[in-house]
Amino acid sequence: MSLRLPSGLPAIEILKRENIFVGDGQQEEETVNRRLRIVLLNLMPLKVITETDFVRLLSNSPLQLEIxxxxxxxxxxKHTAAEHMERFYHDFEKLSKEKFDGMIVTGAPVEGMPFEEVDYWTELQEIFNWARENVGSTLYICWAAQAGLYHFYGVPKFPLEKKMFGIFPTxxxxxxxxxxxxxxxxxxxPQSRHTEIRRGDIERVDDLEVIAESEESGVSVVRSRSRREFFITGHLEYAPxxxxxxxxxxxxxxxDVExxxxxYREDDPSKGPLVTWRAHANLLFTNWLSWVVDIE
Known part of the structure:
Protein backbone atom coordinates (compact mmCIF):
# COMPACT_ATOMS: atom_id res chain seq x y z
CA MET A 1 0.00 0.00 0.00
CA SER A 2 1.12 3.51 -0.74
CA LEU A 3 -0.96 6.53 0.11
CA ARG A 4 0.43 9.83 -1.10
CA LEU A 5 -0.60 13.04 0.66
CA PRO A 6 0.47 16.67 0.45
CA SER A 7 3.79 17.13 2.22
CA GLY A 8 3.39 18.33 5.81
CA LEU A 9 -0.30 17.46 6.17
CA PRO A 10 -1.01 17.06 9.93
CA ALA A 11 -2.79 13.75 9.31
CA ILE A 12 0.54 12.17 8.31
CA GLU A 13 2.09 12.47 11.77
CA ILE A 14 -1.18 11.63 13.51
CA LEU A 15 -1.54 8.39 11.56
CA LYS A 16 2.11 7.45 11.91
CA ARG A 17 1.58 7.49 15.67
CA GLU A 18 -1.21 4.96 15.04
CA ASN A 19 1.28 2.79 13.12
CA ILE A 20 -0.39 3.61 9.81
CA PHE A 21 2.13 4.27 7.06
CA VAL A 22 1.40 7.17 4.74
CA GLY A 23 3.68 8.94 2.31
CA ASP A 24 3.94 12.52 1.18
CA GLY A 25 4.82 14.35 -1.99
CA GLN A 26 8.48 14.77 -1.02
CA GLN A 27 9.17 11.05 -0.84
CA GLU A 28 10.92 9.33 -3.68
CA GLU A 29 8.44 8.13 -6.29
CA GLU A 30 8.02 4.36 -6.26
CA THR A 31 7.85 2.19 -9.34
CA VAL A 32 4.19 1.29 -9.15
CA ASN A 33 1.13 1.08 -11.31
CA ARG A 34 -0.86 4.26 -11.88
CA ARG A 35 -2.07 5.76 -8.64
CA LEU A 36 -5.78 6.00 -7.99
CA ARG A 37 -6.56 9.70 -7.59
CA ILE A 38 -9.15 10.63 -4.95
CA VAL A 39 -10.37 14.15 -4.20
CA LEU A 40 -11.98 15.05 -0.87
CA LEU A 41 -14.35 18.03 -0.73
CA ASN A 42 -14.18 18.79 2.98
CA LEU A 43 -17.21 20.79 4.14
CA MET A 44 -16.70 20.18 7.85
CA PRO A 45 -15.48 23.09 10.00
CA LEU A 46 -12.63 21.20 11.74
CA LYS A 47 -10.72 20.29 8.60
CA VAL A 48 -7.78 18.46 10.19
CA ILE A 49 -10.01 16.07 12.14
CA THR A 50 -12.07 15.23 9.07
CA GLU A 51 -8.97 14.84 6.86
CA THR A 52 -7.50 12.40 9.35
CA ASP A 53 -10.73 10.40 9.66
CA PHE A 54 -10.98 9.79 5.93
CA VAL A 55 -7.27 9.26 5.32
CA ARG A 56 -7.26 6.68 8.11
CA LEU A 57 -9.89 4.65 6.23
CA LEU A 58 -8.37 5.10 2.80
CA SER A 59 -4.98 3.98 4.10
CA ASN A 60 -6.28 0.42 4.53
CA SER A 61 -6.51 -0.15 0.79
CA PRO A 62 -3.71 -2.17 -0.88
CA LEU A 63 -4.02 0.18 -3.87
CA GLN A 64 -1.73 3.08 -4.69
CA LEU A 65 -3.62 6.27 -3.80
CA GLU A 66 -3.05 9.97 -4.20
CA ILE A 67 -5.32 12.26 -2.17
CA LYS A 78 -13.69 30.03 10.29
CA HIS A 79 -12.39 27.08 12.31
CA THR A 80 -9.28 26.10 10.37
CA ALA A 81 -6.20 28.28 9.95
CA ALA A 82 -5.98 30.15 6.67
CA GLU A 83 -2.39 28.91 6.32
CA HIS A 84 -3.60 25.30 6.43
CA MET A 85 -6.22 25.95 3.77
CA GLU A 86 -3.76 27.78 1.56
CA ARG A 87 -1.13 25.08 1.83
CA PHE A 88 -3.17 21.90 1.46
CA TYR A 89 -6.42 22.84 -0.32
CA HIS A 90 -7.21 23.93 -3.87
CA ASP A 91 -10.26 25.62 -5.36
CA PHE A 92 -12.68 23.73 -7.56
CA GLU A 93 -11.64 25.87 -10.51
CA LYS A 94 -8.13 24.39 -10.40
CA LEU A 95 -9.01 20.80 -9.53
CA SER A 96 -11.80 20.60 -12.09
CA LYS A 97 -9.12 20.60 -14.80
CA GLU A 98 -7.57 17.41 -13.38
CA LYS A 99 -8.70 13.80 -13.62
CA PHE A 100 -9.93 11.97 -10.51
CA ASP A 101 -11.03 8.36 -10.14
CA GLY A 102 -13.09 8.94 -7.03
CA MET A 103 -14.52 11.75 -4.94
CA ILE A 104 -15.76 12.03 -1.35
CA VAL A 105 -18.01 14.90 -0.26
CA THR A 106 -18.27 15.24 3.52
CA GLY A 107 -21.14 16.32 5.70
CA ALA A 108 -21.61 19.92 6.81
CA PRO A 109 -23.16 21.59 9.91
CA VAL A 110 -25.93 23.32 7.93
CA GLU A 111 -28.67 20.71 7.93
CA GLY A 112 -31.17 22.99 9.66
CA MET A 113 -31.14 25.38 6.70
CA PRO A 114 -32.98 24.99 3.39
CA PHE A 115 -30.44 23.97 0.78
CA GLU A 116 -30.96 27.15 -1.22
CA GLU A 117 -30.09 29.30 1.81
CA VAL A 118 -26.64 27.72 2.29
CA ASP A 119 -24.17 30.39 1.18
CA TYR A 120 -22.20 28.01 -1.03
CA TRP A 121 -25.15 26.13 -2.55
CA THR A 122 -24.64 27.45 -6.10
CA GLU A 123 -20.97 26.48 -6.14
CA LEU A 124 -21.77 23.11 -4.60
CA GLN A 125 -24.29 22.37 -7.34
CA GLU A 126 -21.63 23.15 -9.94
CA ILE A 127 -19.24 20.74 -8.24
CA PHE A 128 -21.89 18.02 -8.05
CA ASN A 129 -22.60 18.37 -11.77
CA TRP A 130 -18.89 18.26 -12.59
CA ALA A 131 -18.33 15.16 -10.44
CA ARG A 132 -21.22 13.32 -12.10
CA GLU A 133 -19.67 13.80 -15.54
CA ASN A 134 -15.96 13.69 -14.76
CA VAL A 135 -15.29 11.49 -11.71
CA GLY A 136 -15.39 7.69 -11.73
CA SER A 137 -17.45 7.35 -8.54
CA THR A 138 -18.58 9.71 -5.77
CA LEU A 139 -19.42 9.07 -2.12
CA TYR A 140 -21.77 11.65 -0.60
CA ILE A 141 -21.66 11.58 3.22
CA CYS A 142 -24.40 12.66 5.70
CA TRP A 143 -25.57 16.20 4.79
CA ALA A 144 -23.82 15.90 1.42
CA ALA A 145 -25.92 12.76 0.78
CA GLN A 146 -29.07 14.75 1.44
CA ALA A 147 -27.78 17.63 -0.68
CA GLY A 148 -26.88 15.36 -3.58
CA LEU A 149 -30.22 13.57 -3.52
CA TYR A 150 -32.04 16.90 -3.43
CA HIS A 151 -29.95 18.46 -6.20
CA PHE A 152 -30.13 15.56 -8.64
CA TYR A 153 -33.52 14.07 -7.81
CA GLY A 154 -35.52 16.54 -5.72
CA VAL A 155 -35.57 14.22 -2.68
CA PRO A 156 -36.50 16.37 0.35
CA LYS A 157 -35.13 16.23 3.88
CA PHE A 158 -37.30 16.43 7.00
CA PRO A 159 -36.53 17.59 10.55
CA LEU A 160 -36.49 14.93 13.23
CA GLU A 161 -38.24 15.33 16.58
CA LYS A 162 -34.94 14.53 18.28
CA LYS A 163 -31.39 14.02 17.12
CA MET A 164 -30.54 10.68 15.53
CA PHE A 165 -27.49 9.99 17.64
CA GLY A 166 -25.64 6.74 18.15
CA ILE A 167 -24.29 3.61 16.48
CA PHE A 168 -27.22 1.87 14.81
CA PRO A 169 -27.55 -1.74 13.61
CA THR A 170 -27.85 -1.64 9.83
CA PRO A 190 -22.64 6.01 13.41
CA GLN A 191 -25.39 8.60 12.97
CA SER A 192 -25.39 12.20 14.15
CA ARG A 193 -28.08 14.28 12.49
CA HIS A 194 -31.24 16.31 13.03
CA THR A 195 -32.88 15.58 9.66
CA GLU A 196 -33.76 12.56 7.57
CA ILE A 197 -34.60 11.39 4.08
CA ARG A 198 -37.49 8.96 3.66
CA ARG A 199 -37.67 5.69 1.80
CA GLY A 200 -40.95 6.60 0.08
CA ASP A 201 -39.40 9.63 -1.60
CA ILE A 202 -36.48 7.54 -2.85
CA GLU A 203 -38.74 4.78 -4.16
CA ARG A 204 -40.53 7.30 -6.35
CA VAL A 205 -37.29 7.87 -8.28
CA ASP A 206 -36.57 5.06 -10.76
CA ASP A 207 -32.84 5.79 -10.79
CA LEU A 208 -32.44 5.41 -7.02
CA GLU A 209 -32.27 2.31 -4.85
CA VAL A 210 -31.97 1.91 -1.08
CA ILE A 211 -29.20 -0.63 -0.55
CA ALA A 212 -28.78 -0.46 3.25
CA GLU A 213 -31.24 0.41 5.97
CA SER A 214 -31.70 0.45 9.74
CA GLU A 215 -34.95 -0.22 11.57
CA GLU A 216 -34.15 2.60 13.97
CA SER A 217 -32.22 5.19 11.95
CA GLY A 218 -33.90 4.61 8.59
CA VAL A 219 -32.30 4.88 5.15
CA SER A 220 -28.56 4.29 5.43
CA VAL A 221 -27.11 3.92 1.92
CA VAL A 222 -28.67 4.82 -1.44
CA ARG A 223 -27.17 4.25 -4.84
CA SER A 224 -27.89 5.65 -8.24
CA ARG A 225 -28.65 2.79 -10.64
CA SER A 226 -27.36 4.58 -13.74
CA ARG A 227 -24.50 6.48 -12.12
CA ARG A 228 -21.56 5.58 -9.94
CA GLU A 229 -22.83 7.47 -6.91
CA PHE A 230 -23.49 6.38 -3.33
CA PHE A 231 -25.31 8.47 -0.73
CA ILE A 232 -24.45 7.48 2.86
CA THR A 233 -26.54 9.07 5.61
CA GLY A 234 -24.17 8.25 8.48
CA HIS A 235 -20.54 8.63 9.45
CA LEU A 236 -18.60 5.39 9.11
CA GLU A 237 -15.45 7.52 9.06
CA TYR A 238 -15.92 8.67 12.67
CA ALA A 239 -13.09 8.07 15.12
CA PRO A 240 -13.89 6.21 18.38
CA ASP A 256 -32.49 17.50 22.67
CA VAL A 257 -29.21 15.94 23.74
CA GLU A 258 -29.46 12.31 24.79
CA TYR A 264 -20.99 3.65 25.49
CA ARG A 265 -20.16 0.50 27.40
CA GLU A 266 -23.31 -0.44 29.31
CA ASP A 267 -24.80 2.88 28.06
CA ASP A 268 -22.68 4.64 30.68
CA PRO A 269 -20.67 7.66 29.43
CA SER A 270 -18.22 7.25 32.28
CA LYS A 271 -17.21 3.82 30.92
CA GLY A 272 -16.20 5.11 27.50
CA PRO A 273 -17.12 4.12 23.94
CA LEU A 274 -17.35 0.56 22.66
CA VAL A 275 -16.11 0.63 19.06
CA THR A 276 -18.34 -1.61 16.92
CA TRP A 277 -18.20 -0.02 13.46
CA ARG A 278 -14.50 0.26 12.57
CA ALA A 279 -14.07 -3.08 10.76
CA HIS A 280 -17.02 -2.52 8.43
CA ALA A 281 -15.99 1.09 7.85
CA ASN A 282 -12.57 -0.06 6.67
CA LEU A 283 -14.15 -2.75 4.53
CA LEU A 284 -16.65 -0.43 2.86
CA PHE A 285 -14.01 2.11 1.82
CA THR A 286 -11.62 -0.62 0.66
CA ASN A 287 -14.43 -2.21 -1.35
CA TRP A 288 -15.33 1.14 -2.89
CA LEU A 289 -11.77 1.81 -3.99
CA SER A 290 -11.42 -1.68 -5.47
CA TRP A 291 -14.70 -1.21 -7.32
CA VAL A 292 -13.53 2.13 -8.70
CA VAL A 293 -10.52 0.32 -10.20
CA ASP A 294 -12.70 -2.45 -11.66
CA ILE A 295 -15.11 -0.10 -13.43
CA GLU A 296 -12.39 1.77 -15.29
Missing part, protein backbone atom coordinates in the same frame (compact mmCIF):
# COMPACT_ATOMS: atom_id res chain seq x y z
CA UNK A 68 -6.17 15.87 -3.03
CA UNK A 69 -8.22 18.31 -0.97
CA UNK A 70 -10.81 20.66 -2.45
CA UNK A 71 -12.17 23.82 -0.87
CA UNK A 72 -14.96 26.19 -1.75
CA UNK A 73 -14.32 29.63 -3.15
CA UNK A 74 -17.68 30.94 -1.95
CA UNK A 75 -17.14 30.03 1.71
CA UNK A 76 -14.23 30.78 4.04
CA UNK A 77 -13.58 28.34 6.87
CA UNK A 171 -28.62 -4.28 7.20
CA UNK A 172 -27.43 -4.50 3.63
CA UNK A 173 -30.40 -5.00 1.30
CA UNK A 174 -28.10 -5.87 -1.62
CA UNK A 175 -25.34 -8.01 -0.08
CA UNK A 176 -24.23 -9.14 -3.54
CA UNK A 177 -22.99 -5.64 -4.41
CA UNK A 178 -19.19 -5.15 -4.47
CA UNK A 179 -19.58 -2.35 -1.90
CA UNK A 180 -20.70 -4.92 0.70
CA UNK A 181 -18.26 -7.71 -0.13
CA UNK A 182 -17.29 -9.49 3.10
CA UNK A 183 -19.95 -7.75 5.23
CA UNK A 184 -21.74 -9.53 8.06
CA UNK A 185 -25.52 -9.79 8.05
CA UNK A 186 -25.66 -6.76 10.37
CA UNK A 187 -23.20 -3.88 10.57
CA UNK A 188 -23.25 -0.73 12.66
CA UNK A 189 -23.21 2.83 11.38
CA UNK A 241 -14.22 9.41 20.44
CA UNK A 242 -16.18 11.59 17.97
CA UNK A 243 -19.67 11.00 19.37
CA UNK A 244 -18.32 11.33 22.90
CA UNK A 245 -16.90 14.75 22.01
CA UNK A 246 -20.21 15.80 20.44
CA UNK A 247 -22.19 14.56 23.44
CA UNK A 248 -20.15 16.48 26.00
CA UNK A 249 -19.97 19.55 23.75
CA UNK A 250 -23.75 19.81 23.49
CA UNK A 251 -24.69 18.62 26.97
CA UNK A 252 -26.43 21.47 28.77
CA UNK A 253 -26.42 23.64 25.64
CA UNK A 254 -29.31 21.98 23.82
CA UNK A 255 -32.59 20.50 25.03
CA UNK A 259 -26.82 9.68 25.44
CA UNK A 260 -25.87 8.27 22.02
CA UNK A 261 -27.48 4.85 21.59
CA UNK A 262 -25.41 1.67 21.45
CA UNK A 263 -22.20 3.66 21.91
Missing amino acids: SFMKLKSHVS VSLKPELPLFRGFDDVFRM DTLDTEYHRDLGKRD VPKYY
Whole structure:
Protein backbone atom coordinates (compact mmCIF):
# COMPACT_ATOMS: atom_id res chain seq x y z
CA MET A 1 0.00 0.00 0.00
CA SER A 2 1.12 3.51 -0.74
CA LEU A 3 -0.96 6.53 0.11
CA ARG A 4 0.43 9.83 -1.10
CA LEU A 5 -0.60 13.04 0.66
CA PRO A 6 0.47 16.67 0.45
CA SER A 7 3.79 17.13 2.22
CA GLY A 8 3.39 18.33 5.81
CA LEU A 9 -0.30 17.46 6.17
CA PRO A 10 -1.01 17.06 9.93
CA ALA A 11 -2.79 13.75 9.31
CA ILE A 12 0.54 12.17 8.31
CA GLU A 13 2.09 12.47 11.77
CA ILE A 14 -1.18 11.63 13.51
CA LEU A 15 -1.54 8.39 11.56
CA LYS A 16 2.11 7.45 11.91
CA ARG A 17 1.58 7.49 15.67
CA GLU A 18 -1.21 4.96 15.04
CA ASN A 19 1.28 2.79 13.12
CA ILE A 20 -0.39 3.61 9.81
CA PHE A 21 2.13 4.27 7.06
CA VAL A 22 1.40 7.17 4.74
CA GLY A 23 3.68 8.94 2.31
CA ASP A 24 3.94 12.52 1.18
CA GLY A 25 4.82 14.35 -1.99
CA GLN A 26 8.48 14.77 -1.02
CA GLN A 27 9.17 11.05 -0.84
CA GLU A 28 10.92 9.33 -3.68
CA GLU A 29 8.44 8.13 -6.29
CA GLU A 30 8.02 4.36 -6.26
CA THR A 31 7.85 2.19 -9.34
CA VAL A 32 4.19 1.29 -9.15
CA ASN A 33 1.13 1.08 -11.31
CA ARG A 34 -0.86 4.26 -11.88
CA ARG A 35 -2.07 5.76 -8.64
CA LEU A 36 -5.78 6.00 -7.99
CA ARG A 37 -6.56 9.70 -7.59
CA ILE A 38 -9.15 10.63 -4.95
CA VAL A 39 -10.37 14.15 -4.20
CA LEU A 40 -11.98 15.05 -0.87
CA LEU A 41 -14.35 18.03 -0.73
CA ASN A 42 -14.18 18.79 2.98
CA LEU A 43 -17.21 20.79 4.14
CA MET A 44 -16.70 20.18 7.85
CA PRO A 45 -15.48 23.09 10.00
CA LEU A 46 -12.63 21.20 11.74
CA LYS A 47 -10.72 20.29 8.60
CA VAL A 48 -7.78 18.46 10.19
CA ILE A 49 -10.01 16.07 12.14
CA THR A 50 -12.07 15.23 9.07
CA GLU A 51 -8.97 14.84 6.86
CA THR A 52 -7.50 12.40 9.35
CA ASP A 53 -10.73 10.40 9.66
CA PHE A 54 -10.98 9.79 5.93
CA VAL A 55 -7.27 9.26 5.32
CA ARG A 56 -7.26 6.68 8.11
CA LEU A 57 -9.89 4.65 6.23
CA LEU A 58 -8.37 5.10 2.80
CA SER A 59 -4.98 3.98 4.10
CA ASN A 60 -6.28 0.42 4.53
CA SER A 61 -6.51 -0.15 0.79
CA PRO A 62 -3.71 -2.17 -0.88
CA LEU A 63 -4.02 0.18 -3.87
CA GLN A 64 -1.73 3.08 -4.69
CA LEU A 65 -3.62 6.27 -3.80
CA GLU A 66 -3.05 9.97 -4.20
CA ILE A 67 -5.32 12.26 -2.17
CA SER A 68 -6.17 15.87 -3.03
CA PHE A 69 -8.22 18.31 -0.97
CA MET A 70 -10.81 20.66 -2.45
CA LYS A 71 -12.17 23.82 -0.87
CA LEU A 72 -14.96 26.19 -1.75
CA LYS A 73 -14.32 29.63 -3.15
CA SER A 74 -17.68 30.94 -1.95
CA HIS A 75 -17.14 30.03 1.71
CA VAL A 76 -14.23 30.78 4.04
CA SER A 77 -13.58 28.34 6.87
CA LYS A 78 -13.69 30.03 10.29
CA HIS A 79 -12.39 27.08 12.31
CA THR A 80 -9.28 26.10 10.37
CA ALA A 81 -6.20 28.28 9.95
CA ALA A 82 -5.98 30.15 6.67
CA GLU A 83 -2.39 28.91 6.32
CA HIS A 84 -3.60 25.30 6.43
CA MET A 85 -6.22 25.95 3.77
CA GLU A 86 -3.76 27.78 1.56
CA ARG A 87 -1.13 25.08 1.83
CA PHE A 88 -3.17 21.90 1.46
CA TYR A 89 -6.42 22.84 -0.32
CA HIS A 90 -7.21 23.93 -3.87
CA ASP A 91 -10.26 25.62 -5.36
CA PHE A 92 -12.68 23.73 -7.56
CA GLU A 93 -11.64 25.87 -10.51
CA LYS A 94 -8.13 24.39 -10.40
CA LEU A 95 -9.01 20.80 -9.53
CA SER A 96 -11.80 20.60 -12.09
CA LYS A 97 -9.12 20.60 -14.80
CA GLU A 98 -7.57 17.41 -13.38
CA LYS A 99 -8.70 13.80 -13.62
CA PHE A 100 -9.93 11.97 -10.51
CA ASP A 101 -11.03 8.36 -10.14
CA GLY A 102 -13.09 8.94 -7.03
CA MET A 103 -14.52 11.75 -4.94
CA ILE A 104 -15.76 12.03 -1.35
CA VAL A 105 -18.01 14.90 -0.26
CA THR A 106 -18.27 15.24 3.52
CA GLY A 107 -21.14 16.32 5.70
CA ALA A 108 -21.61 19.92 6.81
CA PRO A 109 -23.16 21.59 9.91
CA VAL A 110 -25.93 23.32 7.93
CA GLU A 111 -28.67 20.71 7.93
CA GLY A 112 -31.17 22.99 9.66
CA MET A 113 -31.14 25.38 6.70
CA PRO A 114 -32.98 24.99 3.39
CA PHE A 115 -30.44 23.97 0.78
CA GLU A 116 -30.96 27.15 -1.22
CA GLU A 117 -30.09 29.30 1.81
CA VAL A 118 -26.64 27.72 2.29
CA ASP A 119 -24.17 30.39 1.18
CA TYR A 120 -22.20 28.01 -1.03
CA TRP A 121 -25.15 26.13 -2.55
CA THR A 122 -24.64 27.45 -6.10
CA GLU A 123 -20.97 26.48 -6.14
CA LEU A 124 -21.77 23.11 -4.60
CA GLN A 125 -24.29 22.37 -7.34
CA GLU A 126 -21.63 23.15 -9.94
CA ILE A 127 -19.24 20.74 -8.24
CA PHE A 128 -21.89 18.02 -8.05
CA ASN A 129 -22.60 18.37 -11.77
CA TRP A 130 -18.89 18.26 -12.59
CA ALA A 131 -18.33 15.16 -10.44
CA ARG A 132 -21.22 13.32 -12.10
CA GLU A 133 -19.67 13.80 -15.54
CA ASN A 134 -15.96 13.69 -14.76
CA VAL A 135 -15.29 11.49 -11.71
CA GLY A 136 -15.39 7.69 -11.73
CA SER A 137 -17.45 7.35 -8.54
CA THR A 138 -18.58 9.71 -5.77
CA LEU A 139 -19.42 9.07 -2.12
CA TYR A 140 -21.77 11.65 -0.60
CA ILE A 141 -21.66 11.58 3.22
CA CYS A 142 -24.40 12.66 5.70
CA TRP A 143 -25.57 16.20 4.79
CA ALA A 144 -23.82 15.90 1.42
CA ALA A 145 -25.92 12.76 0.78
CA GLN A 146 -29.07 14.75 1.44
CA ALA A 147 -27.78 17.63 -0.68
CA GLY A 148 -26.88 15.36 -3.58
CA LEU A 149 -30.22 13.57 -3.52
CA TYR A 150 -32.04 16.90 -3.43
CA HIS A 151 -29.95 18.46 -6.20
CA PHE A 152 -30.13 15.56 -8.64
CA TYR A 153 -33.52 14.07 -7.81
CA GLY A 154 -35.52 16.54 -5.72
CA VAL A 155 -35.57 14.22 -2.68
CA PRO A 156 -36.50 16.37 0.35
CA LYS A 157 -35.13 16.23 3.88
CA PHE A 158 -37.30 16.43 7.00
CA PRO A 159 -36.53 17.59 10.55
CA LEU A 160 -36.49 14.93 13.23
CA GLU A 161 -38.24 15.33 16.58
CA LYS A 162 -34.94 14.53 18.28
CA LYS A 163 -31.39 14.02 17.12
CA MET A 164 -30.54 10.68 15.53
CA PHE A 165 -27.49 9.99 17.64
CA GLY A 166 -25.64 6.74 18.15
CA ILE A 167 -24.29 3.61 16.48
CA PHE A 168 -27.22 1.87 14.81
CA PRO A 169 -27.55 -1.74 13.61
CA THR A 170 -27.85 -1.64 9.83
CA VAL A 171 -28.62 -4.28 7.20
CA SER A 172 -27.43 -4.50 3.63
CA LEU A 173 -30.40 -5.00 1.30
CA LYS A 174 -28.10 -5.87 -1.62
CA PRO A 175 -25.34 -8.01 -0.08
CA GLU A 176 -24.23 -9.14 -3.54
CA LEU A 177 -22.99 -5.64 -4.41
CA PRO A 178 -19.19 -5.15 -4.47
CA LEU A 179 -19.58 -2.35 -1.90
CA PHE A 180 -20.70 -4.92 0.70
CA ARG A 181 -18.26 -7.71 -0.13
CA GLY A 182 -17.29 -9.49 3.10
CA PHE A 183 -19.95 -7.75 5.23
CA ASP A 184 -21.74 -9.53 8.06
CA ASP A 185 -25.52 -9.79 8.05
CA VAL A 186 -25.66 -6.76 10.37
CA PHE A 187 -23.20 -3.88 10.57
CA ARG A 188 -23.25 -0.73 12.66
CA MET A 189 -23.21 2.83 11.38
CA PRO A 190 -22.64 6.01 13.41
CA GLN A 191 -25.39 8.60 12.97
CA SER A 192 -25.39 12.20 14.15
CA ARG A 193 -28.08 14.28 12.49
CA HIS A 194 -31.24 16.31 13.03
CA THR A 195 -32.88 15.58 9.66
CA GLU A 196 -33.76 12.56 7.57
CA ILE A 197 -34.60 11.39 4.08
CA ARG A 198 -37.49 8.96 3.66
CA ARG A 199 -37.67 5.69 1.80
CA GLY A 200 -40.95 6.60 0.08
CA ASP A 201 -39.40 9.63 -1.60
CA ILE A 202 -36.48 7.54 -2.85
CA GLU A 203 -38.74 4.78 -4.16
CA ARG A 204 -40.53 7.30 -6.35
CA VAL A 205 -37.29 7.87 -8.28
CA ASP A 206 -36.57 5.06 -10.76
CA ASP A 207 -32.84 5.79 -10.79
CA LEU A 208 -32.44 5.41 -7.02
CA GLU A 209 -32.27 2.31 -4.85
CA VAL A 210 -31.97 1.91 -1.08
CA ILE A 211 -29.20 -0.63 -0.55
CA ALA A 212 -28.78 -0.46 3.25
CA GLU A 213 -31.24 0.41 5.97
CA SER A 214 -31.70 0.45 9.74
CA GLU A 215 -34.95 -0.22 11.57
CA GLU A 216 -34.15 2.60 13.97
CA SER A 217 -32.22 5.19 11.95
CA GLY A 218 -33.90 4.61 8.59
CA VAL A 219 -32.30 4.88 5.15
CA SER A 220 -28.56 4.29 5.43
CA VAL A 221 -27.11 3.92 1.92
CA VAL A 222 -28.67 4.82 -1.44
CA ARG A 223 -27.17 4.25 -4.84
CA SER A 224 -27.89 5.65 -8.24
CA ARG A 225 -28.65 2.79 -10.64
CA SER A 226 -27.36 4.58 -13.74
CA ARG A 227 -24.50 6.48 -12.12
CA ARG A 228 -21.56 5.58 -9.94
CA GLU A 229 -22.83 7.47 -6.91
CA PHE A 230 -23.49 6.38 -3.33
CA PHE A 231 -25.31 8.47 -0.73
CA ILE A 232 -24.45 7.48 2.86
CA THR A 233 -26.54 9.07 5.61
CA GLY A 234 -24.17 8.25 8.48
CA HIS A 235 -20.54 8.63 9.45
CA LEU A 236 -18.60 5.39 9.11
CA GLU A 237 -15.45 7.52 9.06
CA TYR A 238 -15.92 8.67 12.67
CA ALA A 239 -13.09 8.07 15.12
CA PRO A 240 -13.89 6.21 18.38
CA ASP A 241 -14.22 9.41 20.44
CA THR A 242 -16.18 11.59 17.97
CA LEU A 243 -19.67 11.00 19.37
CA ASP A 244 -18.32 11.33 22.90
CA THR A 245 -16.90 14.75 22.01
CA GLU A 246 -20.21 15.80 20.44
CA TYR A 247 -22.19 14.56 23.44
CA HIS A 248 -20.15 16.48 26.00
CA ARG A 249 -19.97 19.55 23.75
CA ASP A 250 -23.75 19.81 23.49
CA LEU A 251 -24.69 18.62 26.97
CA GLY A 252 -26.43 21.47 28.77
CA LYS A 253 -26.42 23.64 25.64
CA ARG A 254 -29.31 21.98 23.82
CA ASP A 255 -32.59 20.50 25.03
CA ASP A 256 -32.49 17.50 22.67
CA VAL A 257 -29.21 15.94 23.74
CA GLU A 258 -29.46 12.31 24.79
CA VAL A 259 -26.82 9.68 25.44
CA PRO A 260 -25.87 8.27 22.02
CA LYS A 261 -27.48 4.85 21.59
CA TYR A 262 -25.41 1.67 21.45
CA TYR A 263 -22.20 3.66 21.91
CA TYR A 264 -20.99 3.65 25.49
CA ARG A 265 -20.16 0.50 27.40
CA GLU A 266 -23.31 -0.44 29.31
CA ASP A 267 -24.80 2.88 28.06
CA ASP A 268 -22.68 4.64 30.68
CA PRO A 269 -20.67 7.66 29.43
CA SER A 270 -18.22 7.25 32.28
CA LYS A 271 -17.21 3.82 30.92
CA GLY A 272 -16.20 5.11 27.50
CA PRO A 273 -17.12 4.12 23.94
CA LEU A 274 -17.35 0.56 22.66
CA VAL A 275 -16.11 0.63 19.06
CA THR A 276 -18.34 -1.61 16.92
CA TRP A 277 -18.20 -0.02 13.46
CA ARG A 278 -14.50 0.26 12.57
CA ALA A 279 -14.07 -3.08 10.76
CA HIS A 280 -17.02 -2.52 8.43
CA ALA A 281 -15.99 1.09 7.85
CA ASN A 282 -12.57 -0.06 6.67
CA LEU A 283 -14.15 -2.75 4.53
CA LEU A 284 -16.65 -0.43 2.86
CA PHE A 285 -14.01 2.11 1.82
CA THR A 286 -11.62 -0.62 0.66
CA ASN A 287 -14.43 -2.21 -1.35
CA TRP A 288 -15.33 1.14 -2.89
CA LEU A 289 -11.77 1.81 -3.99
CA SER A 290 -11.42 -1.68 -5.47
CA TRP A 291 -14.70 -1.21 -7.32
CA VAL A 292 -13.53 2.13 -8.70
CA VAL A 293 -10.52 0.32 -10.20
CA ASP A 294 -12.70 -2.45 -11.66
CA ILE A 295 -15.11 -0.10 -13.43
CA GLU A 296 -12.39 1.77 -15.29
